[in-house]
Amino acid sequence: MLPDNYLQFKTALSRTILEGQLITNPLLLLAYGTDASFYQLIPKMVVQVHNENEAVTVIKNAHKYHIPVTYRAAGTSLSGQAVTDSVLMVATHHWKNYEIFDNGLKAKFQPGIIGGRANILLAPYGRKIGPDPGSINAAMIGGIAANNASGMCCGTAQNSYNTLADIRLVFYDGTVLDTSDEKSKQNFLVKHPEIIQKIETIRNKIQNNQVLLNRIKRKFKIKNTTGYSLNAFVDYHNPFDIIKHLMIGSEGTLAFISDITYNTVINYKYKACTLMVFETIEKACSAVPFLKESPVAAVELLDRNSIRSIENDEQAPDYFKTLPESSCILLVECQANNVQEMVEKQQKIIVSVAAIPTYKPFEFTSEPKQYAFNWKTRNGLLPSTGALRKTGTTCIIEDVAFPVDRLAEASIALKNLFAELQYQDAVLFGHALEGNLHLVFLQDFSTAKEVQRYATLMDRLTDLVVNQFQGSLKAEHGTGRNMAPFVEKEWGEQAYQIMIEIKQLFDPNNLVNPGVIINKNPKIHLENLKPSPPTHEIIDKCIECGFCESHCVSEGLTLSPRQRIVVGREISRLKKSGKNTERLKLLRQQAEYYSDQTCATDGLCALVCPVKIDTGKYIKAVRRSKISSKNRKRAQYLAKNLDKVTKAGRLGVKSIHFFQTLLGNKTLYSVSKVFRKISGNKIPQWNSAMPTATQTKVETSVLYPENELKVVYFPSCINRTMGKSADYPKTDVDLIVQTEILLKRAGYSIIYPEKINNLCCGMPFSSKGYKRAGLQKEAELEQHLLQASENGKYPVLFDMSPCFYTFMETRQNSNLKIYDPIEFVLDFVLPKLPVKSPRKEITLFPVCSIKKIGLEEKLMEIGKRCAEKVHYIDSNCCGFAGDRGFTHPELNQYGNRHLKEQIPSTCKDAFSTSRTCEIGLSEHSNVNFKSVFYLIDEVTR
Known part of the structure; x- marks a missing residue:
């Protein structure tokens, strides 16, 4: 039950904000109570705001009813700044607006736009945003700015602080300030003269204190996000310029960022990188000052433990496994606008480090796969390192910076500290050009002794960084909760007191994300530690980084993969403890819909997860654990008699079609x-x-x-059941017939396997948790396909991508040569049937299976051959998920909410490779989606 002031707060909000946006559901509160840090706080309420007016309403009423509120976007922050036990205000899905000015030189973004998406929008202009954190494809603009996140190439020169043009803010009392609008600034001056006056007072105090002034200048010569951006008082004189730069790195503790305008930076056309391997970390660090003077774009340091975390990747070079224990790699990036410039820059870089011998020769590469792997090695280090941890332990990342000339010395000191405190698996990597190192280590918080070991490490670490090397305790991940107790130690009493004055000025009642950056509790970094109980082998290695969320169709409707894992872990913890059985019962009941029933199990989350966690497979395992023996037997019976099932299915859809014709669409x-x-x-x-x-x-x-020519054709059980939809042209034939016509025209003899009407890839069973029945059908299908193809002599064509993927995933070692519709058309049909009458334009939709197989480029190639212009739908899963579009239509509707806007009005039909997906796509686009086989037949005639 909510406290009285929270009830009053909720009532006040409900007058203008929809009930569905005011979340008090226990399961959803748990799900939102996590970010990428190792802290967990469960909010009393989550408010999903859709626009600035709603944000103002929440903030004003929080002030009125004296309720703390924390602002949140993607929640990829690592220091505990995006969690709360009060009110969490989430600004994501409806905060995607943007404007691009001056031919791309400036761009305004709302806080819910993912950083990688911002760069896609700027790419046609040859520009990008300056910050480039490793989480750029998951982190959103609001968090990137609020944390002053930097990254590999941006250093300090191109971070949010130095590329900020203007910002729009909502303060504690609901006052809005737009620094790009003179009228807004004048109104703010009238409403809050005390803020302007105090800013000027602090500015003058710093300018007149030479010792403090010099300290601030020195502290910001290297990366530093510890505390507030005091350099704003040094770098700027105008109070509004100071205010907007103070907000960068303030971690949502001073105001809510409603939008931000960046001065964009050049996005170089040509990029190449190399891995320089050195025998020791000292030699690698000694090369950094020379590289800093050369035309490099980035220099990333990876110690031996970093390399070990990625050496078993299928793309990793063999030498990774044989490197000496003392070795260290520098990942060096070079960027240019033309080939000649690239060659010249690379030569200068090579010459710059010629005096320092490398362990093995190196060369730059622009080859897409190798280039991508090199950067994947670096970008996925935190999750991939975390995945190596012992189940039940927590993966922690600290983020420090040192003067570059002391980087080697500091690296050795850090390694010695970890060895002394028995953190043998600690990993060291980071942005060497800025002296910025990330320290990743594994920590058990299950005993008081282990918590004390962590406390000792933090005390020793802060002493090493601050006193021994005069570095930064936080370089780019933000102060958060885990470094809040040490801000004064780094900055000293004078500077820290100014930070307290800044917090009190913008948040006089300490209600805006309290406890973050400024915190009087010296033990706050040891409290509210996130549990990580053993749950399931598929997900136990997850560190809840949130990289998966941007690829999940149900994120925002029910739960994301990260949130499903959070819920699963809490259920596991409660079950093991034997306590709070009522909460356990409630979470299990709610998880049935939120976690299980609305998971599309498409596996797209694994594509962006650095350790390939497929939460869909986890949910299938959960489904499997709940199946009764009676239902298992029923599934096996249906699998054995699939021909009867498809026959009944045909009768069912035929009956429904009769009523559709009789009653009309609206009535039915x-x-x-x-x-x-x-x-x-x-x-x-x-x-x-x-x-x-x-x-x-x-x-x-x-x-x-x-x-x-001969081909074995396996028509899916779906296509053996379902025919044309009402919106198909009358001249169209069923897909099976269309496929036969196309194959005949291409010169193929078609072989249908024995017992074709009882064959299935197994997906209808395995997706619902009936693994045994699914495997039974797969084995049966393999046997008959081998027989029909004469043990793999002839190719086998699947007419639906999901069926192909399901079979391929578990039967990779089969002698069969199986083909997805896309690959077969491109490799075997189009070479024999040249395109004679291409369309002016077409729309294509890549289903999930295509993305997982890696056939998107081939689908696009088909499109380019068949039409002058191709519209490629940029989407996650369509949400139909086999039959979920019928059983849970809200998932399909949500997944296709942006579909119509991506299809031009001139396109009357569109093409894909999955019949059920095509049903859902047609329903929510008013465009007829059908198989690419229809397109190929048309344009080759």
């Missing part, structure tokens, strides 16, 4: 909705793209035996 949709509601959502939801039964009877046979 309303009727089906009523019946679904009465059934408690157990009856699937009909939609207008629902097809009728196929008219095609498939029998074991050989078609067109006169043709010399």
